[in-house]
Structures are given as C-alpha cells and as structure tokens.
Amino acid sequence: MPELPEVEVVRAGLAQAVTGARVAAVDVLDRRALTRHDAASGDFESLVTGARIEAAVRRGKFLWLPIGDDRAVVGHLGMSGQLLLRTPDHPGDDRHARIRLHLDHPEHGELRIDFVDQRTFGSLAVDRLVPTADGEVAGFSPGVSGPWARSIPAQVSHIARDPLDPAFDDRRFLDALARRASGVKRVLLDQGLVSGVGNIYADEALWAVRLHGEQPASSLTRRRGGELLTAVRDVLGKALAEGGTSFDAQYVNVNGASGYFAHSLNAYGRAGLPCPRCGTPMVRESFMNRSSHRCPRCQRLRMPRAGAATSTPVRTDGSPARR
Numbered sequence: 050m051p052e053l054p055e056v057e058v059v060r061a062g063l064a065q066a067v068t069g070a071r072v073a074a075v076d077v078l079d080r081r082a083l084t085r086h087d088a089a090s091g092d093f094e095s096l097v098t099g100a101r102i103e104a105a106v107r108r109g110k111f112l113w114l115p116i117g118d119d120r121a122v123v124g125h126l127g128m129s130g131q132l133l134l135r136t137p138d139h140p141g142d143d144r145h146a147r148i149r150l151h152l153d154h155p156e157h158g159e160l161r162i163d164f165v166d167q168r169t170f171g172s173l174a175v176d177r178l179v180p181t182a183d184g185e186v187a188g189f190s191p192g193v194s195g196p197w198a199r200s201i202p203a204q205v206s207h208i209a210r211d212p213l214d215p216a217f218d219d220r221r222f223l224d225a226l227a228r229r230a231s232g233v234k235r236v237l238l239d240q241g242l243v244s245g246v247g248n249i250y251a252d253e254a255l256w257a258v259r260l261h262g263e264q265p266a267s268s269l270t271r272r273r274g275g276e277l278l279t280a281v282r283d284v285l286g287k288a289l290a291e292g293g294t295s296f297d298a299q300y301v302n303v304n305g306a307s308g309y310f311a312h313s314l315n316a317y318g319r320a321g322l323p324c325p326r327c328g329t330p331m332v333r334e335s336f337m338n339r340s341s342h343r344c345p346r347c348q349r350l351r352m353p354r355a356g357a358a359t360s361t362p363v364r365t366d367g368s369p370a371r372r
Contacts, residue, residue: 051126053109053211053245054288057189059132060112064105064190066134067114067162070154071101082147082164085125085204086174096175097122097150103195108188108214109244111205115178115197122150123176123202124164130171135161148173176202185216211245212282213289219278226266226274233269233277234262234341246281249317250288252342254280256316261350262341268352287313316342 051059075094077083086093100116107113113121124132137151137159148164164173178200181187186194187201189211210217222243229236236242237251246254255262257280258273269277291313315325320333324344334341 051110051130052247052250052288053213053285054250056107056110056112056126056245057213057289059126060105060107060189062134063112063114063132063162064193066157066160067102067152067154068104068193069102070152070157070160072097072099072116072150073153073159074098074151076149076151077147078149079147079169081169082166082172083174085123085172085176087176090175090177093173093175096120102152103197104190104193106188106190106193108201108205109208109211109240110247111188111202111208113176113188113202113205115195116175118196119178119200120175121178121197121202123174123204125172127166127168127170127172129168130164130166133163133165135163137161147171174204176204179203179206182206183216183218189214208240209242209244211285212243212278213245213285217243219275222278223271223274226269227271229266231266232263233260233266234336236266237281238337243281245285248336248339248341249314250281250284252317253284253315256343256348257284259347261343261348262336263350265352316344318342 075097077094083093090096097116100120102122103115103117105112105114106121111123111125113123115121124130126132139161141149143163143165145165145167146163147166147169150162150164152160152162154160164171178197179202181199181201184199186198190198225242226233226236234251234255237246237254238248251262254277258276260269260273260277266274316331319331319342322331323329324331324347327344327346329344329346331342332345334343
C-alpha cells in the first residue's frame with residue numbers, strides 16, 4: 050500500500066498541474082471506484098462537473114482536491130490506486146482505468162486525470178469539508194491558502210497529522226507513547242495517532258534507532274521517543290526525495306515514474322541479507338497479517354524488570370539495556 054512519501058509525490062505532481070483548472074467532464078467507468086462516495090449527497094459526476102480545483106492537499110495517505118469552500122474530491126489510493134496526468138489524446142484503452150476527470154486549465158490547456166486501480170481497493174468521493182479540530186491548516190499543501198484551508202473532508206477528520214505536517218504536535222505524540230503498553234510498531238501504524246507511516250517506513254525507522262517492534266511503547270524514555278520520531282521524519286524525508294518506494298508498477302507518480310527508495314532500504318524486505326550495520330542476517334517475522342523485518346542483534350526486545358520503572362528498560366536476559 051502506498052505510504053506518505055508515495056502519496057505526497059502524487060499530491061505535489063497534481064498541485065502543479067491542476068490547481069486553477071475546471072472540470073469539463075467526468076467519466077465514471079467503474080462505479081466500484083466510488084465506494085467512499087455517499088450517493089445521498091448527490092451524483093458524483095454532477096457534483097464535480099464544472100467545479101474549479103483550488104489545490105491538492107494531503108493528510109497521511111489521503112489526498113483531496115478542494116472544489117469550493119465546502120466540498121472536495123477525496124482520493125484514497127488503496128493498495129494499487131494511481132492518479133495519472135494525461136493529455137487529451139492519450140489512449141483511453143487502459144482496462145484498469147476507473148474514473149476520468151477531463152480538465153480545462155487556463156495555462157496548461159486541456160488535461161486529464163485518470164484514476165487507475167488494478168485491485169479496486171481505492172476510491173474517489175465528493176465529501177463535505179468540516180473545520181479542523183485544532184484550527185490549523187488541514188493538511189500538507191505548501192504555500193497555498195483559501196477559505197477551505199482550515200477545513201478537512203469529514204471522512205478524513207479522524208486521521209491524525211503526519212510527522213512532516215508543520216502542525217504535528219510532538220508533545221502529544223510523546224505523551225501518547227508513554228501511555229501505550231502495546232508494541233511501538235503497532236503504535237506507529239495507528240493512523241489515529243500519527244498518519245502516513247506504514248509497514249515499510251516503520252521497519253526502517255525502528256532499525257535506525259535499534260528498536261524491536263514489540264518493545265512496549267510505554268517503556269521508552271522521552272529521549273528515546275524523540276529519537277524515534279526524528280528517525281521517522283528522516284526516513285520519510287529521504288524516501289520523499291527519491292520519489293517513494295517502488296516494488297511493482299503500482300507505486301508511481303502522476304507521470305507513471307517509479308520511486309527509487311527501495312534501493313536505500315536497510316530493513317524492509319531484507320530477510321536473510323546482512324544487516325547494513327553489524328552484518329547479522331536480517332529476519333522476517335509475522336506481524337498483523339503482514340511482515341516485520343529487523344536485525345536480531347541490533348534490535349533486541351528489552352523489557353523492564355518486575356517492579357522497576359518503565360524508564361529503565363532491560364534486555365530479556367535481565368542485563369541493563371544500552372541507550
């Protein structure tokens with residue numbers, strides 16, 4: 050599934066091309082691509098046709114195109130969704146194309162957005178905009194403002210901000226870590242606490258700070274929690290700079306180009322290969338119907354002694370843990 054860097058690459062590509070465009074026509078080729086759209090709010094085609102796209106905004110793995118002060122076209126890419134920019138004369142025979150938005154831009158002329166989804170888990174929808182809970186700008190959309198800027202699609206409002214969002218609250222995140230007894234990887238994947246971090250980048254951040262994914266979040270000191278948050282930001286930033294991670298043809302930008310961060314991975318997908326840090330063979334373990342990858346030497350599970358403060362973690366053999 051695309052994670053924050055992959056979706057941000059798509060958002061940035063769309064923003065440059067479609068901001069200010071009007072939707073001339075809409076083709077819904079497969080109504081399964083409207084599973085998130087509430088038909089009671091109106092017909093998707095009618096709501097979008099004629100609307101002006103104000104920007105391209107992202108929070109976590111969701112992105113949306115405001116089409117007025119109180120509505121937006123919301124996109125979730127699911128497992129394999131793509132939003133591809135096309136010229137009007139681009140062949141229209143892609144059998145995985147689900148929805149097409151025909152645009153008229155005052156500078157770029159005629160354009161087309163094709164929502165392509167091989168596995169049909171993604172969706173587009175028109176949703177109402179509601180005020181953000183914290184009163185801050187709703188999502189990541191650098192340099193853009195408008196009456197809609199501090200409003201978020203209702204179906205995205207439960208999603209937390211991501212670590213690259215200027216309004217992300219570090220203190221709130223660290224406070225939440227201290228209260229969670231579950232494994233730290235599970236906490237990182239909780240989109241209600243911190244969004245945009247999926248399996249790949251969670252494994253990479255945990256490797257960077259030598260943490261086992263099952264380490265209880267509450268056992269981390271404030272300093273270790275801060276180191277983890279810094280690592281998450283570093284990993285996401287590096288992946289974004291390389292266009293995201295691509296393992297197959299599904300993870301592409303708006304022009305269909307793949308990202309290259311897969312070549313820089315230190316943990317994810319490296320089972321059996323030597324740890325880039327210590328040379329120990331990496332291991333793959335089952336985790337929440339997916340997989341975790343770690344170094345068994347660098348990332349040992351450290352548990353607090355019975356009766357000891359959780360701020361003093363130790364290894365499972367009882368010896369003090371290194372910081």
